[in-house]
Amino acid sequence: VYKGTLVGGGDEVAIKVQRPGILAEIALDLFVLRLLTPLQTRLQNAINGVPTAQADLDVAVALVDEWGRGFVAETDYRLEARNTANFAASMVARGLDAVCAPSVVEDLTRDRVLVTRWVEGTRLDQDASPDVPRLCGVAINAYLTMLLDTGVLHCDPHPGNLLRTTDGRLCILDWGMTLAVPPELQYALLEFIAHINTEDYDAIPQDFVNLGFSPEDVSVERLRASGITDGLSFAFRQLSAGGGPKKIAARVEGELKQRYGSELTGPELEKRAQAEFLQAAEAQLASEGIDVKGVTNVMEELSKRNRELFALPPYVLYVARAFSTLEGIGLSVDDDYAIVQECYPYLARRLFTDRSPRAKAALRAMLGLGAPAAQLSQQP
Template structure:
């Protein structure tokens, strides 16, 4: 905004001297000065918005209604355009000079300066542009990364409006203030683009936060959305963007206008709280809504005492970040309602050690098919089945189906795959960079730093060098996705769910890396994924779980993954509970495990447990028979040699036995003590799930019989092919016995 305006005669003289080479055409003053006077006056005169909603009585976003509405008010639209033109003039003039005069449009220092000017423009032009700026801060496929980074600094806060007006609105919505509240703050404790918050005490003694919507804010947003939508196709053509910017502005519009209905926000807040409770995530919550004091323009919730998670000095911040990750994963992969404003100010550590997520005005619905596609993608990453990733990207709406084969042939997803591999090892951007350089030093021994840098650039097609500049893993992955979209616009796109999810994870990862430089966000996501897959009995989830457990071989179980999944399952159950009582957490974990393994419903976990246990038992039987002094050598070779799956199952069983006895992999440690409380509860569990235990034992017995019968059949078959001697009467007899047992079972 201009701080001081020159008088018009002086401006006219300067204009003629600079623009007209000193000529002073007398007629020009009668044209230029009046128009300029009107424009300047309009630029600095507040707009008087109409009281009638552009979207009609329903107040639901409808661009066609807004177009008809503003067609009758051209001067109103022109007034706002003049304001935007004056406010944006410094940025526009600078960009013009950068491109056509100094030729520094792509210069990084210049970009940083222009990005700051853009941030100022956004902050000066009200709630719509603040929200658009926030949305663009994660869209490097639309704007330059330097501008996106600067816009990420936006906070949804603007100067408050008059409290007398706010309290008048409050009284008109809920009734006389003195009849509802014994005390209310004179000024707002927080002010955002859409409303402002007061701290109050209700007549029944509850401390509450009262959010009051700005007056006539729907018209303020509607006019700006109409202008943005009108000029979006023009900008798209100039910028040669492949994204449908008008459609994108409509998507933003639907979200912005829906956010104005505080009844929707109240419903979202309540829904999240109930969903987390039903899923057992008692360590995460949302504010309690006071329905009797809430309307479409006023939202009242119980006051939450706490500290922003990123500013908390408590020792459980990393744990609460894991809780937040679990909550966002539950939203994304299970409940299907995703919180869309996960900036640090909306993540609160309460005084009793819980995580409270604030501001539920904007949410995104995630379809079940997408949820399963994400689980499949994660399982393919974990099992290193990277050939499946292009197909996953089609299912996840990143990649157009007709471009899948082209992508496979071109290999342009390889750098992203490499980044995902590195990200799984944790440590943020710094540690990722160190690992990348370490790998190349091993690959190219003897190279000095400069030669190594050249080798990295050549092999990674300059991607590794760019990755070194990323501050966090999620940022690196997000940037790589944006880079792929920019380089392959006809094949690659960025779906909306990814934008909000990556933003949430980027925020949480940044907080965690402050206290733990080795933090791995992918590893931290694993506990919930393990829990989700272990408890989902859909066909696609079964395949995804088997991919993770059996790995790339698809035959023998991956012991490391199984142990990690069990650790993850335990971690999820413990961190998602608000109780600090270890006994209660242990009982809850045991009950959850018993329900999965011994409950009435069949699931893939039971199938895998019986299969692996049967392999382990078979391995033990083979070892026992092979150790007998009278067992023939040929029988040992043909019937008692362990298969790969049996060897790994036996190893896994030994590892799990060591864990159960409180020992490490080398046998150190002592048996854990069980408190009387836990023992009582476990005894109760055995009674509750006794029938399930019998059923599982029956399935295991049947599986052991099947495996041993097949082993004998395979051994006898090998004897025929190899022409070996011996009648193997014992084995044949055992085969017949097993056949009879199998018939009974």
């Protein structure tokens, strides 16, 4: 990226020039990565002591392909220009004046050259201004709006692409990699968040199917029996308390000490937790008519069952990357930052203003007024 000045007007601009042959380099890298991915998957599974099924290889290669799609899309500068302009217009239309994107100089933009107005600012994670915490909230609002409203999510939110402008706004740069979020997925996410918020774990299995985390032919009853809700409950409780990985680890250790004994050391607590997990897994498998004993056999059977019950939709990678980056920036200015808590104001506003039946049902669920899971999944 170069900095230049427009002839005549004197305006400063950013000039992004594509390196010659970059598409061929990306294609070669992806080809090699696709060749090595099955080997890496088998090696990783061997280290973890579980067998490798064809489904494992298929998922791994599919994830590589999805990353490849994003990398190739980044070479289309006209597409990036449209994404940039569309985002800016969508924020203005929604009255979100605190967030912006660089203005595109359309008559100078080409397939391999992108020209935008220069934006003066500093990286959000390196700025010491007192309004940075507010801008972290602005960033959360912007990304939730993209995910759950406009349907186009910015997928490259590393700290260098989030600027605090000199006039105190948040500017999001680099719109080459985006993710389309269809309405059906938006409502499925809203329902899932509503059920998690009110700890309505009976509805979570259906949410997993709606979100693509589980195949449609997997029964809700089997998902409930898998124990997935217990893990989600624990994880959500820790995320809601905030503080990032270090404080979460400390809280988890505190809970384990309370459960198994305050005198135990870290490794001893880990052994106790593993033993309890193994016992519960054996009991669960036995209830399904599967008689297995021993760590290796249980883990192998669980691995097989998890492949049947669960999947990792490619969109999860982009969403997780976006919000983990935002959480990292928030933690850099507040050690107790809780991204889950930051999401609630937007989610409440989103549900209160959406008149669709599914949004109304999700709002009732979030308010604890109740709505059958089947009803949520059947609404148009």
